[in-house]
Amino acid sequence: MSPLSALVLQASGLHRSTAVTALHHLGYSFLSEVSSNAFALDRLRSQGGVHLLICDVRIDPVARLEFLQTVARERLAHGVVVSGEMAPGTWSALAHLLQLQGMKVFWLGNEAATLERLRALLADFQPREAQLGLPLGESTPGEDGETTNLPARGQLRAYLQPKVCVATAQVYGFEVLARWQLEDAGVLSPDEFLPGLRRAGKLDGMLFELMSQAVEALRAQGNTDLKLSFNLEAEQIAQTGFAATVERTLHALRIDPRRITFELTENSPLHAPSLSLENVLRLRLLGCGLAIDDFGCGHSTLQRLMELPFTEMKLDRHLLADLNNGDPRRLIVLRNALALGRKLGLRVIAEGVENAAQLRQLQQLECDCAQGYLFGRPMDAGQVGSFLRGGPLRLQKLEAVQAIRPA
Numbered sequence: 001m002s003p004l005s006a007l008v009l010q011a012s013g014l015h016r017s018t019a020v021t022a023l024h025h026l027g028y029s030f031l032s033e034v035s036s037n038a039f040a041l042d043r044l045r046s047q048g049g050v051h052l053l054i055c056d057v058r059i060d061p062v063a064r065l066e067f068l069q070t071v072a073r074e075r076l077a078h079g080v081v082v083s084g085e086m087a088p089g090t091w092s093a094l095a096h097l098l099q100l101q102g103m104k105v106f107w108l109g110n111e112a113a114t115l116e117r118l119r120a121l122l123a124d125f126q127p128r129e130a131q132l133g134l135p136l137g138e139s140t141p142g143e144d145g146e147t148t149n150l151p152a153r154g155q156l157r158a159y160l161q162p163k164v165c166v167a168t169a170q171v172y173g174f175e176v177l178a179r180w181q182l183e184d185a186g187v188l189s190p191d192e193f194l195p196g197l198r199r200a201g202k203l204d205g206m207l208f209e210l211m212s213q214a215v216e217a218l219r220a221q222g223n224t225d226l227k228l229s230f231n232l233e234a235e236q237i238a239q240t241g242f243a244a245t246v247e248r249t250l251h252a253l254r255i256d257p258r259r260i261t262f263e264l265t266e267n268s269p270l271h272a273p274s275l276s277l278e279n280v281l282r283l284r285l286l287g288c289g290l291a292i293d294d295f296g297c298g299h300s301t302l303q304r305l306m307e308l309p310f311t312e313m314k315l316d317r318h319l320l321a322d323l324n325n326g327d328p329r330r331l332i333v334l335r336n337a338l339a340l341g342r343k344l345g346l347r348v349i350a351e352g353v354e355n356a357a358q359l360r361q362l363q364q365l366e367c368d369c370a371q372g373y374l375f376g377r378p379m380d381a382g383q384v385g386s387f388l389r390g391g392p393l394r395l396q397k398l399e400a401v402q403a404i405r406p407a
Contacts, residue, residue: 004127005030006052009040009067010083011059019054019113026118028052037067044076051127053077054113057094058084062285065094069278072101078127079104081113087284088345089309096307097277154182156206158213159378162387163229163349163371166362171388173227175263175371176214177378178206203236208249211260215253217381221388229261229291237264238272243282250286261289261312270307277308284309291349296337305344313341317352317372320362331361338365 006028010016012035020031028051034040037060044050053071057064065086071077080103085091095105106121160174180188197206207230214228236242250257262283270276284290291312292304296319305313319334341348350362353372362370379387 003030004028004052005047005050006054007032007034007040007043007050007077008054009034009037010054010056011035015056015083015112019118022113022115022118023052023054025115026122037063040067041070041076044071045074049074049076049078051078052122052125053080054083054108055080056083057086061086062282065278065281065285068094068098069101072098072103075102077103079106079122079125081106081108081118081121083108083113084110086281087309089311090281090284092306093277093281093309097274097281100274100277154180154188156209157181157187158210158217158381160214160217160228160381160384161371161378162376163227163369164375166350166359166367166370169375171226171375172369173229173259173261174214174384175229175231176210177231178210179378179380198233198235203233204239204242204245207232207236211249212253213381215255217384221385223388224256225259227259227261227289229263229289231293232262232264234264234270234276237276237279238270239279240275243279243286246283246288247286257287258289261291263291263293263312263314264304264308265293280308284311294351296333310344310346312349313337313344313346314349314351314371320350320352320358335365338367341368 004027006023008016008019008023008031010019010033012033016033020033023031030047030050032043032047032050034043044053053076055064055068057068068080071080080098082091082094082105085107086094091107095107098105104125106125108117108121111117157179159177159179161177162171163173163175164171178190178194180193182188197203210230211228218224218226218228247257250260280290289311290309291314292308292310293314294316295313297316315334315337319330319337322330338348347368349369349371350358350367351371353359353362353370353374355374358372359370359374376387
């Protein structure tokens with residue numbers, strides 16, 4: 001085996017010097033110190049890779065993610081010690097992503113890479129020869145050639161359903177849902193047209209059209225604060241460059257990514273896991289939120305929570321159904337789901353709130369947010385202005401909700 005080699009990608013200073021000194025003591029005789037991703041890649045490629053990479057991800061995190069992806073694809077390092085964290089909750093997703101591509105991953109956190117710390121981290125690390133130019137293959141879904149069965153006439157319309165803070169009953173955002181408006185004024189539900197769009201490969205086009213309609217609806221009211229959430233399907237985030245396309249779309253719409261949340265159903269399996277994780281990480285690094293939807297209705301809930309950097313947990317409506325029928329088991333499940341969300345630092349949103357009794361129970365349990373017919377049904381984007389200005393229906397619902405708020 002050739003002498004151990006390492007590269008430290010970190011801004012110059014005491015922490016970098018400490019890491020280099022520690023690596024020398026651990027037997028790494030070929031060391032490189034660089035401050036930029038470009039120099040690091042040039043050095044790695046020119047010397048055929050290294051056994052160990054130390055990388056600080058706090059500086060320009062999106063670029064650092066791309067750098068680490070390139071290193072993993074080209075097998076330019078056998079192991080990587082990650083310093084810092086790109087965004088809260090992203091570490092486990094980053095580690096899983098790189099491990100899927102064959103890298104050993106160690107987290108240093110915000111500590112200095114001292115000899116004692118590195119020796120403990122790398123105790124079981126047995127570096128092999130770094131090999132350049134062996135990218136891992138990745139497959140993505142393709143067209144199946146089936147007929148699309150799209151509606152012949154009409155157009156896609158964005159329908160918005162309000163989301164409220166449980167404690168105050170104030171609207172803080174909307175979930176954006178897809179409807180197909182027929183020329184005869186009829187409206188098709190997603191079950192009637194989504195399969196056709198999916199087979200035609202038009203899910204992304206639908207998403208970006210919904211984003212455009214919803215953003216413009218709020219902008220027309222002079223609102224720049226309310227948040228918007230959109231549903232994503234597993235095959236969408238398994239596409240190369242999906243997150244980059246979302247970034248360009250948000251830039252074109254002139255909307256802060258921090259106002260956008262993407263919802264993933266908890267029981268839909270990830271396609272092409274490494275690509276999916278890369279896209280999810282990029283969306284989070286842009287500032288977008290990520291919600292686990294329909295929590296409590298599937299089988300992979302806890303695994304999905306550990307794999308992906310969620311910021312929100314949406315409780316499935318079935319957890320609230322018949323909540324006040326005296327069944328203690330249902331209340332225990334709901335209470336523990338809320339506690340899990342809090343422990344993970346997630347905003348918890350209860351779906352399917354239809355009556356005052358459910359809302360009162362959520363207030364007692366100190367649930368963060370809620371969504372359901374009690375606060376408003378999905379409405380055409382053109383009706384949002386009237387709703388926000390406090391039309392008769394809005395005032396009636398708001399007064400009813402506020403009347404049952406605890407003193």
